[in-house]
Amino acid sequence: xxxxxxxxxxxxxxxxxxxxxxxTGSLARIVGFEVEPFSVRHTYxxxxxxxxxxxxxxxxxxxxxxxxxxxxxxxxxxxISHMM
Numbered sequence: 519x520x521x522x523x524x525x526x527x528x529x530x531x532x533x534x535x536x537x538x539x540x541x542t543g544s545l546a547r548i549v550g551f552e553v554e555p556f557s558v559r560h561t562y563x564x565x566x567x568x569x570x571x572x573x574x575x576x577x578x579x580x581x582x583x584x585x586x587x588x589x590x591x592x593x594x595x596x597x598i599s600h601m602m
Contacts, residue, residue, distance in 0.1 A: 526589045526597060527555035529582055557588040 535550040560575045576582050589597060 523590050525557040526591050556584040558582045559587040559589040
């Protein structure tokens with residue numbers, strides 16, 4: 519059941535809200551921000567245990583977004599992730 523499946527939030531999206539500063543003309547003032555967590559089930563090519571792999575879902579040619587398949591988690595399962 520999709521409603522009972524736990525998912526790993528392994529990405530975040532920052533939304534920065536700002537207003538242009540009319541007094542300076544070139545500066546802006548941050549007036550707020552939002553953080554939206556989301557989940558992506560990563561795929562890869564190569565041997566990730568040997569650290570010689572390329573992410574198929576997150577690389578220079580393809581960026582992640584919230585519409586991608588979510589990363590479910592289960593007891594005893596294994597999750598592939600990375601840090602940028």
